Amino acid sequence: xxxxxxxxxxxxxxxxxxxxxxxxxxxxxxxxxxxxxxxxxxxxxxxxxxxxxxxxxxxxxxxxxxxxxxxxxxxxxxxxxxxxxxxxxxxxxxxxxxxxxxxxxxxxxxxxxxxxxxxxxxxxxxxxxxxxxxxxxxxxxxxxxxxxxxxxxxxxxxxxxxxxxxxxxxxxxxxxxxxxxxxxxxxxxxxxxxxxxxxxxxxxxxxxxxxxxxxxxxxxxxxxxxxxxxxxxxxxxxxxxxxxxxxxxxxxxxxxxxxxxxxxxxxxxxxxxxxxxxxxxxxxxxxxxxxxxxxxxxxxxxxxxxxxxxxxxxxxxxxxxxxxxxxxxxxxxxxxxxxxxxxxxxxxxxxxxxxxxxxxxxxxxxxxxxxxxxxxxxxxxxxxxxxxxxxxxxxxxxxxxxxxxxxxxxxxxxxxxxxxxxxxxxxxxxxxxxxxxxx
Amino acid sequence: xxxxxxxxxxxxxxxxxxxxxxxxxxxxxxxxxxxxxxxxxxxxxxxxxxxxxxxxxxxxxxxxxxxxxxxxxxxxxxxxxxxxxxxxxxxxxxxxxxxxxxxxxxxxxxxxxxxxxxxxxxxxxxxxxxxxxxxxxxxxxxxxxxxxxxxxxxxxxxxxxxxxxxxxxxxxxxxxxxxxxxxxxxxxxxxxxxxxxxxxxxxxxxxxxxxxxxxxxxxxxxxxxxxxxxxxxxxxxxxxxxxxxxxxxxxxxxxxxxxxxxxxxxxxxxxxxxxxxxxxxxxxxxxxxxxxxxxxxxxxxxxxxxxxxxxxxxxxxxxxxxxxxxxxxxxxxxxxxxxxxxxxxxxxxxxxxxxxxxxxxxxxxxxxxxxxxxxxxxxxxxxxxxxxxxxxxxxxxxxxxxxxxxxxxxxxxxxxxxxxxxxxxxxxxxxxxxxxxxx
Numbered sequence: 122x123x124x125x126x127x128x129x130x131x132x133x134x135x136x137x138x139x140x141x142x143x144x145x146x147x148x149x150x151x152x153x154x155x156x157x158x159x160x161x162x163x164x165x166x167x168x169x170x171x172x173x174x175x176x177x178x179x180x181x182x183x184x185x186x187x188x189x190x191x192x193x194x195x196x197x198x199x200x201x202x203x204x205x206x207x208x209x210x211x212x213x214x215x216x217x218x219x220x221x222x223x224x225x226x227x228x229x230x231x232x233x234x235x236x237x238x239x240x241x242x243x244x245x246x247x248x249x250x251x252x253x254x255x256x257x258x259x260x261x262x263x264x265x266x267x268x269x270x271x272x273x274x275x276x277x278x279x280x281x282x283x284x285x286x287x288x289x290x291x292x293x294x295x296x297x298x299x300x301x302x303x304x305x306x307x308x309x310x311x312x313x314x315x316x317x318x319x320x321x322x323x324x325x326x327x328x329x330x331x332x333x334x335x336x337x338x339x340x341x342x343x344x345x346x347x348x349x350x351x352x353x354x355x356x357x358x359x360x361x362x363x364x365x366x367x368x369x370x371x372x373x374x375x376x377x378x379x380x381x382x383x384x385x386x387x388x389x390x391x392x393x394x395x396x397x398x399x400x401x402x403x404x405x406x407x408x409x410x411x412x413x414x415x416x417x418x419x420x421x422x423x424x425x426x427x428x429x430x431x432x433x434x435x436x437x438x439x440x441x442x443x444x445x446x447x448x449x450x451x452x453x454x455x456x457x458x459x460x461x462x463x464x465x466x467x468x469x470x471x472x473x474x475x476x477x478x479x480x481x482x483x484x485x486x487x488x489x490x491x492x493x494x495x496x497x498x499x500x501x502x503x504x505x506x507x508x509x510x511x512x513x514x515x516x517x518x519x520x521x522x523x524x525x526x527x528x529x530x531x532x533x534x535x536x537x538x539x540x541x542x543x544x545x546x547x548x549x550x551x552x553x554x555x556x557x558x559x560x
Numbered sequence: 561x562x563x564x565x566x567x568x569x570x571x572x573x574x575x576x577x578x579x580x581x582x583x584x585x586x587x588x589x590x591x592x593x594x595x596x597x598x599x600x601x602x603x604x605x606x607x608x609x610x611x612x613x614x615x616x617x618x619x620x621x622x623x624x625x626x627x628x629x630x631x632x633x634x635x636x637x638x639x640x641x642x643x644x645x646x647x648x649x650x651x652x653x654x655x656x657x658x659x660x661x662x663x664x665x666x667x668x669x670x671x672x673x674x675x676x677x678x679x680x681x682x683x684x685x686x687x688x689x690x691x692x693x694x695x696x697x698x699x700x701x702x703x704x705x706x707x708x709x710x711x712x713x714x715x716x717x718x719x720x721x722x723x724x725x726x727x728x729x730x731x732x733x734x735x736x737x738x739x740x741x742x743x744x745x746x747x748x749x750x751x752x753x754x755x756x757x758x759x760x761x762x763x764x765x766x767x768x769x770x771x772x773x774x775x776x777x778x779x780x781x782x783x784x785x786x787x788x789x790x791x792x793x794x795x796x797x798x799x800x801x802x803x804x805x806x807x808x809x810x811x812x813x814x815x816x817x818x819x820x821x822x823x824x825x826x827x828x829x830x831x832x833x834x835x836x837x838x839x840x841x842x843x844x845x846x847x848x849x850x851x852x853x854x855x856x857x858x859x860x861x862x863x864x865x866x867x868x869x870x871x872x873x874x875x876x877x878x879x880x881x882x883x884x885x886x887x888x889x890x891x892x893x894x895x896x897x898x899x900x901x902x903x904x905x906x907x908x909x910x911x912x913x914x915x916x917x918x919x920x921x922x923x924x925x926x927x928x929x930x931x932x933x934x935x936x937x938x939x940x941x942x943x944x945x946x947x948x949x950x951x952x953x954x955x956x957x958x959x960x961x962x963x964x965x966x967x968x969x970x971x972x973x974x975x976x977x978x979x980x981x982x983x984x985x986x987x988x989x990x991x992x993x994x995x996x997x998x999x
Binding site: 136486507 | 595818
């Protein structure tokens with residue numbers, strides 16, 4: 122029996138960490154009024170391939186005993202949550218209220234060759250706001266604000282939310298007199314992988330003059346934690362209405378987003394997201410100490426996320442790669458304080474006492490305290506070890522003279538009543554801890 | 561753009577109902593110490609087909625541009641959660657503590673022709689307890705108890721948990737002198753679909769005498785809400801050690817399970833789950849008023865859920881068909897009180913006030929009150945209608961003279977402070993309601 126490469130599975134303690142991450146994301150998104158949506162795992166291939174570029178990565182389905190006229194032909198597993206959401210919006214436009222804000226946390230599949238931090242099956246958490254015909258720029262601010270708060274509550278060393286705006290890049294290139302600004306953007310987007318001289322050479326190959334190419338690189342080098350990027354861009358001496366509009370939008374965003382302590386926002390004009398069809402704001406996110414992973418959370422504004430016969434649906438959104446984020450954290454020793462939800466194990470001196478122990482457990486559960494009864498009667502030392510192996514903090518001993526509960530971490534044992542005793546609130550759920558940290 | 565038959569998708573209000581159902585299931589399972597596990601969506605075909613019988617239903621995967629030596633060949637989507645869990649237990653046996661109790665809530669896929677209540681993609685919620693080498697019978701009681709509590713908290717008219725035990729059936733048939741008890745069980749299992757005379761005829765075809773066939777039908781007719789089934793079985797005058805063991809186990813279970821008000825437990829000796837490899841307790845569940853759906857929640861005991869070179873892993877579990885349960889409820893008008901999580905909409909008289917409104921919203925969210933700010937400045941009547949369409953109960957009006965909040969259901973408007981005001985706790989989350997019921 123061998124594991125399948127690219128299809129990670131978690132042990133219960135790791136899954137408990139993932140659950141606490143997903144709970145935090147859901148809570149943050151819902152506090153901001155985002156409604157949950159799930160779409161089916163499959164889409165017709167023509168929907169999946171509409172965006173282009175990623176056809177090699179799709180998993181097709183067929184039934185084991187497919188017939189000639191199989192109505193399952195042409196279905197594939199979704200590779201992201203944006204394409205299915207755009208289809209969902211159009212299909213349900215008559216039933217949705219716009220602007221519509223939704224979050225979507227689901228698995229996606231890509232038939233790629235796996236490599237570090239890349240999976241064939243992984244969980245994404247997306248938020249998008251979609252309007253009918255129009256969607257004001259303040260929604261871009263809101264998406265950045267919500268994701269900054271979401272990142273702020275995660276068990277990560279820190280995150281840098283890098284923001285740029287396609288209008289700045291495209292307007293600047295147009296102001297420079299470049300003929301094909303999209304082609305330039307896709308070249309400049311390779312700055313992560315290629316040295317500056319190589320980028321310059323590629324731009325010159327595209328017909329840019331040396332001064333133009335240099336100006337493009339100078340723009341991409343601008344990165345500020347505040348709105349001072351505006352003056353730096355203006356100092357490059359290029360003028361275009363689209364550039365001015367982009368600078369306004371990005372400055373508005375950087376000025377408005379309020380970040381939690383471990384998250385910073387940067388205007389970083391190297392960020393272009395070259396191959397995606399964004400039309401304004403673009404986002405990427407680096408995890409502090411894990412910059413080699415690339416962006417763990419990306420997105421931006423589409424002037425046309427979807428359209429039907431009557432309307433276009435502009436959208437702005439961002440997608441967090443939950444599996445991608447968790448993998449280095451697990452490798453670094455992140456785990457849960459216990460592998461089970463149980464706060465209490467009710468010990469059993471004799472199998473005859475099972476009914477009484479079950480009753481004690483029911484009384485604790487009725488007040489929200491997760492409880493299990495010992496699997497079999499045994500010496501108390503054995504039962505304490507049973508709890509220890511799972512990280513269950515308390516063992517309960519029933520007795521005709523009054524019950525007792527023992528905190529097996531401290532050894533402290535006190536008289537207790539199952540109708541009134543409560544653990545410290547931090548013990549109610551497994552805590553996210555680092556293996557290096559003593560509990 | 562047409563919907564895909566068999567792949568249901570929910571509108572936001574229906575999804576809110578599904579979320580509240582899944583939240584209740586998770587909470588119940590965790591209170592009983594069940595740990596969450598998720599397995600990958602795909603399994604090698606040899607794992608999927610090990611159980612036999614269902615090969616026609618499996619979706620196979622292939623990559624769009626598959627190569628000759630494709631390492632994705634032979635992968636299929638899982639069609640249940642038991643087969644992947646058995647594989648997970650063996651693969652991780654060294655890391656798990658036994659008895660291991662887990663819950664698993666995931667989508668599964670079956671390439672069947674869709675029909676009412678049957679889907680190609682649907683959500684199941686499974687609980688299982690698995691031991692190493694042994695697993696005492698009290699765990700069967702626990703599985704029934706946990707699922708009865710889970711069903712008790714769902715927005716359903718009622719449920720009947722029907723319990724039987726294979727040892728009773730097999731022991732009874734052996735005591736009758738039947739040569740192939742499994743074949744008899746599979747015939748009797750068709751009582752749901754075929755009339756009694758037809759079953760008798762089929763049994764006689766198998767070589768049973770008329771009296772034997774009649775005894776088999778008499779056994780299958782026994783159904784009691786308490787342990788009185790034991791005397792009824794004994795009155796049939798058949799004797800076998802396996803029968804006695806099964807009667808003990810089932811009587812113990814029926815006597816021990818404590819049910820919530822809308823759930824009843826029945827010993828129903830017609831329940832056999834003929835094609836599955838259960839070896840003791842078996843479960844089915846009928847939804848009151850929706851009996852035509854068949855069983856919405858089924859399971860039982862496997863003496864050998866899985867095995868490796870060193871051990872066998874006996875298990876007992878039950879699987880709730882969440883999608884199957886929700887479909888008739890949605891058709892009957894079940895919905896949520898609102899389509900968004902938001903409790904409060906902060907109104908906006910002027911776009912200039914957005915920063916102040918955003919601040920008000922942040923103060924409400926900091927105390928767990930889901931809040932959104934109006935998408936654009938507009939007359940208050942329009943903003944109230946915006947809230948009404950979504951079912952948001954409160955609209956907040958900022959003012960230099962002191963803020964006010966209006967309950968748009970009652971029309972009541974009061975002075976309020978965003979740092980102290982709280983809604984009724986029932987308004988904090990969308991409520992599950994019936995469309996027929998006035999809110």
